[in-house]
Amino acid sequence: MALLALLAGSLLYLSDRPAESAWLIPALPLLQGMNLFGSAGAWLPSFVHPFGFSLLTAAALPDRASWRYGACLGWFVVNAAFEFGQLPQLATRLADVVHAVFGSAPVGQRLTWYFMHGRFGNDDLAAAAVGALCAALVLRLSIALGEHRHAR
Amino acid sequence: MHAEHRPWTRLGRLVMLVGIGLAGLVSIVGSGGGAGFPPCGPPLCGGAEPLVVSIEPAETTAQVGAAVSFEAVQSSDYGNLSYQWRRSADGGVNFVDIDGAVSSSYTLPSVNLADDGAIFMVVVRAGESLTAQALARLSVSATPPRIYQDANFDLTGWTVFRWIPPGTPEFNPSVERVASGGNPDAFLKTNLTMPSGIGIVTVLYLSNSAVHDPAVDGAIRSIDYAEDCAALLRGTATVVQPMLLIEQNGRRYLSPAASVACVSSTWKPVGNRSALSAADFTQLDGPACPTAAACPDFSGTAAPLRFGFARITRSYPNEASADGIDNWKVSVWRR
Numbered sequence: 001m002a003l004l005a006l007l008a009g010s011l012l013y014l015s016d017r018p019a020e021s022a023w024l025i026p027a028l029p030l031l032q033g034m035n036l037f038g039s040a041g042a043w044l045p046s047f048v049h050p051f052g053f054s055l056l057t058a059a060a061l062p063d064r065a066s067w068r069y070g071a072c073l074g075w076f077v078v079n080a081a082f083e084f085g086q087l088p089q090l091a092t093r094l095a096d097v098v099h100a101v102f103g104s105a106p107v108g109q110r111l112t113w114y115f116m117h118g119r120f121g122n123d124d125l126a127a128a129a130v131g132a133l134c135a136a137l138v139l140r141l142s143i144a145l146g147e148h149r150h151a152r
Numbered sequence: 153m154h155a156e157h158r159p160w161t162r163l164g165r166l167v168m169l170v171g172i173g174l175a176g177l178v179s180i181v182g183s184g185g186g187a188g189f190p191p192c193g194p195p196l197c198g199g200a201e202p203l204v205v206s207i208e209p210a211e212t213t214a215q216v217g218a219a220v221s222f223e224a225v226q227s228s229d230y231g232n233l234s235y236q237w238r239r240s241a242d243g244g245v246n247f248v249d250i251d252g253a254v255s256s257s258y259t260l261p262s263v264n265l266a267d268d269g270a271i272f273m274v275v276v277r278a279g280e281s282l283t284a285q286a287l288a289r290l291s292v293s294a295t296p297p298r299i300y301q302d303a304n305f306d307l308t309g310w311t312v313f314r315w316i317p318p319g320t321p322e323f324n325p326s327v328e329r330v331a332s333g334g335n336p337d338a339f340l341k342t343n344l345t346m347p348s349g350i351g352i353v354t355v356l357y358l359s360n361s362a363v364h365d366p367a368v369d370g371a372i373r374s375i376d377y378a379e380d381c382a383a384l385l386r387g388t389a390t391v392v393q394p395m396l397l398i399e400q401n402g403r404r405y406l407s408p409a410a411s412v413a414c415v416s417s418t419w420k421p422v423g424n425r426s427a428l429s430a431a432d433f434t435q436l437d438g439p440a441c442p443t444a445a446a447c448p449d450f451s452g453t454a455a456p457l458r459f460g461f462a463r464i465t466r467s468y469p470n471e472a473s474a475d476g477i478d479n480w481k482v483s484v485w486r487r
Binding site for chain 1 (some may be wrong): 177
């Protein structure tokens with residue numbers, strides 16, 4: 001489920017977003033401009049990221065409910081922190097810090113680009129929260145299902 | 153416990169978690185920040201944000217007979233808003249409601265000298281409790297402005313200076329006239345590479361012909377400035393701030409920075425300012441201003457003023473950037 005969600009997120013960057021908007025995702029002229037996701041393309045990446053990575057992280061963690069839910073909370077916090085970093089009041093300072101740490105290394109350039117050119121949105125925060133909550137819900141259901149099977 | 157279902161070693165689990173974590177971080181940064189949603193408004197979100205309103209333009213000067221429009225601009229999308237425009241004829245002490253002026257914009261179809269100095273207020277309400285207000289000032293002149301402009305940018309008409317504060321490294325901008333691709337047609341393009349060890353450089357451009365002599369052309373009441381700007385090549389954090397430049401008596405002055413910088417690759421009028429008075433300018437260099445003297449001096453006995461523009465470029469050392477200017481226009485309102 002996590003991999004499917006992340007695959008959908010990657011597909012969105014291929015079909016709905018400008019070719020140069022994402023890093024490490026090659027441009028596929030065949031898909032470009034197809035706008036497969038319509039209006040959902042605006043919020044899907046912010047939803048899919050915490051959802052997919054929460055599930056992946058939970059799968060790699062020991063089988064404890066608190067750890068699994070912690071993964072959901074952790075990925076929401078990470079997504080929210082990066083989103084807040086795009087606030088104009090913070091972006092320039094963060095870009096300066098990134099430049100001081102990474103110099104002109106590609107990672108530093110991409111981080112700077114993310115903070116300086118990305119756009120903060122309350123809605124992105126909301127989508128990330130919903131993504132993390134949905135992941136927690138999926139985990140809750142899988143735990144319940146596991147206990148049910150165990151009981152049988 | 154179900155740990156026995158996962159025959160992973162601790163090391164394997166740790167490697168897996170680190171890999172997932174790194175992949176997650178890379179995918180966030182690699183997304184480029186996305187285009188984001190359209191701004192979110194109440195009731196879904198944003199309701200707790202204070203309502204902040206401004207009027208565009210906040211100050212303006214118009215000639216008798218001209219139409220003037222003010223627009224109320226709010227900080228966020230608050231859904232249905234109500235507006236009431238008010239007017240003060242006593243410098244902002246008392247305001248009275250303007251009948252029927254209840255939309256987001258207010259237009260005076262034909263201003264006259266009785267409108268000179270009028271202050272307008274817009275009161276904006278979102279729901280029962282959320283209100284905000286903003287002010288705008290109107291100046292009216294009996295005479296048309298004297299206009300200095302250039303949309304062709306013959307290089308012989310301009311002198312370009314690098315402004316290098318003591319102790320800062322030199323840099324070498326190259327300035328060229330580009331015959332097409334402006335807004336429209338020709339424009340002036342500046343290419344520069346930031347020097348090592350510095351994050352801000354300033355380039356000054358003075359027109360060789362845009363000279364206003366108050367003794368001949370009249371004392372200056374206020375100045376409107378307009379230009380179109382495009383960021384043609386941006387480094388990872390390049391921000392270009394366009395400003396109006398004035399030279400008088402060997403001193404150079406800069407207008408206040410516009411609230412929006414030149415960061416778009418398409419042409420935009422980001423440097424526009426209206427109703428600039430002498431007090432709005434900051435001295436950049438030249439001799440210190442004598443005590444009790446006006447610097448710059450807009451009076452009828454003042455020395456000639458030469459107009460131009462400035463570009464303050466903020467970027468990282470050794471990064472290249474390029475910006476363009478078109479439709480440079482200085483409107484001088486006279487007393």
